[in-house]
Amino acid sequence: MRGKEKIFLLVAIAAAVGLSMASSIFNRYYLGIAVDVGINIILAVSLNLINGHTGQFSLGHAGFMAVGGYTAAKLTLVFGASVPPAMQPLLFLAAILLGGTVAAVAGLAVGIPSLRLRGDYLAIVTLGFGEIIRVIFQTSEFFGAATGLTGITKMTTLGWAWAFAAITVYVVACIVNSTYGRGFIAVHDDEIAASAMGINPTRYKVTAFVIGAFFAGIAGALYAHHKLVLKPDGFDFVKSIEIVVMVILGGMGRTAGVILAAIILTILPELLRPVAEYRMIIYSLLIIALMLTRPQGLFTFGKKGAVK
Amino acid sequence: MDWFLQQLINGLALGAIYALIALGYTMVYGVLRFINFAHSDVLMLGAFAAFYITPKITPVLGPQSVPTAMLVIVLSAVICAAIGMTIEFLAYRPLRSRPRLTVLITAIGVSLFIEFAGQHEKVFGAATKSFPTLLPKREIVVGALHISSNDLVVLVLTGVLLFAMWFIVQRTKIGMAMRAVSFNEGAAALMGVNVNRIISFTFGLGSALAAIAGIFYAMRAPGIEPLMGVQPGLRAFIAAVLGGIGNLPGAALGGIVLGLVETFFGGMPGLSNYRDGIAFAILILILLFRPAGLLGKLQTEKV
Numbered sequence: 001m002r003g004k005e006k007i008f009l010l011v012a013i014a015a016a017v018g019l020s021m022a023s024s025i026f027n028r029y030y031l032g033i034a035v036d037v038g039i040n041i042i043l044a045v046s047l048n049l050i051n052g053h054t055g056q057f058s059l060g061h062a063g064f065m066a067v068g069g070y071t072a073a074k075l076t077l078v079f080g081a082s083v084p085p086a087m088q089p090l091l092f093l094a095a096i097l098l099g100g101t102v103a104a105v106a107g108l109a110v111g112i113p114s115l116r117l118r119g120d121y122l123a124i125v126t127l128g129f130g131e132i133i134r135v136i137f138q139t140s141e142f143f144g145a146a147t148g149l150t151g152i153t154k155m156t157t158l159g160w161a162w163a164f165a166a167i168t169v170y171v172v173a174c175i176v177n178s179t180y181g182r183g184f185i186a187v188h189d190d191e192i193a194a195s196a197m198g199i200n201p202t203r204y205k206v207t208a209f210v211i212g213a214f215f216a217g218i219a220g221a222l223y224a225h226h227k228l229v230l231k232p233d234g235f236d237f238v239k240s241i242e243i244v245v246m247v248i249l250g251g252m253g254r255t256a257g258v259i260l261a262a263i264i265l266t267i268l269p270e271l272l273r274p275v276a277e278y279r280m281i282i283y284s285l286l287i288i289a290l291m292l293t294r295p296q297g298l299f300t301f302g303k304k305g306a307v308k
Numbered sequence: 309m310d311w312f313l314q315q316l317i318n319g320l321a322l323g324a325i326y327a328l329i330a331l332g333y334t335m336v337y338g339v340l341r342f343i344n345f346a347h348s349d350v351l352m353l354g355a356f357a358a359f360y361i362t363p364k365i366t367p368v369l370g371p372q373s374v375p376t377a378m379l380v381i382v383l384s385a386v387i388c389a390a391i392g393m394t395i396e397f398l399a400y401r402p403l404r405s406r407p408r409l410t411v412l413i414t415a416i417g418v419s420l421f422i423e424f425a426g427q428h429e430k431v432f433g434a435a436t437k438s439f440p441t442l443l444p445k446r447e448i449v450v451g452a453l454h455i456s457s458n459d460l461v462v463l464v465l466t467g468v469l470l471f472a473m474w475f476i477v478q479r480t481k482i483g484m485a486m487r488a489v490s491f492n493e494g495a496a497a498l499m500g501v502n503v504n505r506i507i508s509f510t511f512g513l514g515s516a517l518a519a520i521a522g523i524f525y526a527m528r529a530p531g532i533e534p535l536m537g538v539q540p541g542l543r544a545f546i547a548a549v550l551g552g553i554g555n556l557p558g559a560a561l562g563g564i565v566l567g568l569v570e571t572f573f574g575g576m577p578g579l580s581n582y583r584d585g586i587a588f589a590i591l592i593l594i595l596l597f598r599p600a601g602l603l604g605k606l607q608t609e610k611v
Contacts, residue, residue, distance in 0.1 A: 057409065113592070113596050114592070116596075116599065117595060117599055119408075120337075120342075120343055120549070120553065121549065121595060121599065121600075123343075123412075124545065124546070124549050124591070125591070125592055125595060127588075128546070128588035128589075128591055128592050129588070129592070131584060131585065131588050132585045132588050132589060135582060135584050135585035136585065139582060241416055244413070245413065245416075248409070248410075248413050252409075277428060277429070278428075280420065280424035281421060281424045281425050281428065283420070283424075284417050284418075284419075284420035284421035284424055285417075285421060286417075287413065287414070287416070287417030287420070288399055288414055288417040288418060288421065291403065291410050291411075291413050291414040291417065292399070292402055292403065292414070295403070295406050295407070295410035
């Protein structure tokens with residue numbers, strides 16, 4: 001099993017980098033969407049660890065994404081000019097990792113107090129933290145206040161986005177399938193039974209939260225260097241809900257389904273561009289219709305107990 | 309001191325509106341155990357209903373008169389009650405036995421649908437519209453205090469409505485049925501309570517309150533637009549959780565607390581930019597020490 005996953009990771013990264021090398025032959029519009037897909041896969045898979053595998057309900061994923069994005073963008077903005085061109089990819093890698101790490105620290109700071117709460121209370125508190133993070137960026141002159149950060153260098157390519165998407169999928173899958181990772185699923189299935197088995201639910205929840213926030217930060221860093229502009233409005237709770245919808249659509253705790261959902265939900269709005277004025281109306285109706293007909297997610301067929 | 313009293317009155321008026329909206333959240337939570345995200349949009353629909361009704365009624369009952377205002381408020385409330393019940397019937401009832409998360413996402417879907425449909429140019433359009441003046445606005449000056457007559461009307465009417473809610477829930481038969489459904493749906497059904505009707509009624513009541521709150525909010529705001537419900541809705545949601553969700557006096561208390569906090573911090577120089585964040589910060593602080601809200605009871609999970 002483990003060997004197969006490693007091969008998957010290597011092949012996926014190689015394919016991503018290979019495609020990236022040849023990216024000049026593709027239409028730039030499609031290329032941009034492909035990068036969006038990669039970023040959204042990272043977001044959805046990392047949120048799936050929290051909302052799906054561990055069974056918590058976080059509505060603040062966009063906040064962690066913002067932390068990672070702003071941190072990374074600030075780093076490349078400050079040091080970008082003084083780093084020689086050959087070292088730029090290294091700087092970008094450092095920015096991505098720093099973005100992820102700072103987001104993880106934020107996840108820890110948010111997770112420790114809030115994960116004592118459950119259900120709706122947890123949802124509202126994570127939503128609250130997400131909004132607080134946004135308000136901080138919105139008022140801080142250092143981060144460009146309401147106008148946001150502009151002039152970010154284009155660094156995210158297809159290779160970066162998809163390679164990190166592959167790493168995210170690999171890491172989350174490895175964690176969940178490990179002996180330690182069974183703890184997340186135990187917490188999801190029954191917290192009380194899990195703690196009777198010697199699993200500390202709070203510890204597992206915080207771990208899931210920190211790992212999820214780390215990858216959300218990475219996605220934010222990639223996003224910043226893809227869109228080249230960061231605005232605090234872009235990270236409000238509608239963005240968090242978008243990610244939650246991907247996870248639900250894919251089926252909570254189903255990595256493959258969530259990846260598929262992330263791909264579809266990124267491409268769908270683009271396909272609806274010809275009917276732009278009805279786009280969001282159709283999107284919202286789709287959510288309702290889906291919940292009414294397939295609440296367990298679009299891509300869940302048999303296997304594994306139904307979602308609680 | 310004057311500044312303090314002034315902010316106190318402003319905060320109470322704002323808090324009263326939050327309290328009205330929060331009551332809708334908390335009542336629905338009481339019977340269905342889920343957060344009705346579409347509630348904030350019903351509030352917006354209430355304001356828009358009033359916007360379209362007022363010009364129709366003005367020629368009959370005269371502009372800016374008390375009968376006009378009353379009729380507009382009542383009609384908007386009735387329309388929104390019908391809308392709320394329809395939403396419940398179409399979107400939530402088929403999901404009654406499904407996991408709560410499913411219903412929550414559906415509610416988010418309904419909310420997005422109303423918002424985006426409302427923004428479409430053939431519906432309301434995204435532009436801000438100026439809300440008609442329902443009542444003549446007067447400034448009442450007491451010493452250094454400036455009190456808007458609208459604020460007073462809002463405060464008094466909210467007080468009346470809160471009392472009416474308390475009366476309906478605690479002193480009438482249907483209120484008793486609501487409490488029974490909230491306490492134990494299955495047992496209530498066995499006792500002959502028509503659960504579907506009670507849930508429908510609860511939605512209607514909550515939506516009517518939201519419509520009235522929407523009109524009050526529109527009276528204080530510069531204009532109305534399809535996304536106007538989002539911010540007050542979010543605040544009221546916080547207020548409901550703050551007071552202990554599912555708890556009616558808690559929702560009223562939470563609304564008032566939030567309104568006061570927001571007005572006082574908003575009025576302080578240097579802090580006004582953080583106003584949005586502070587409401588959440590207070591919520592988080594309170595939940596850390598009282599995880600079930602101010603008046604909520606913590607439920608221990610039994611195996």
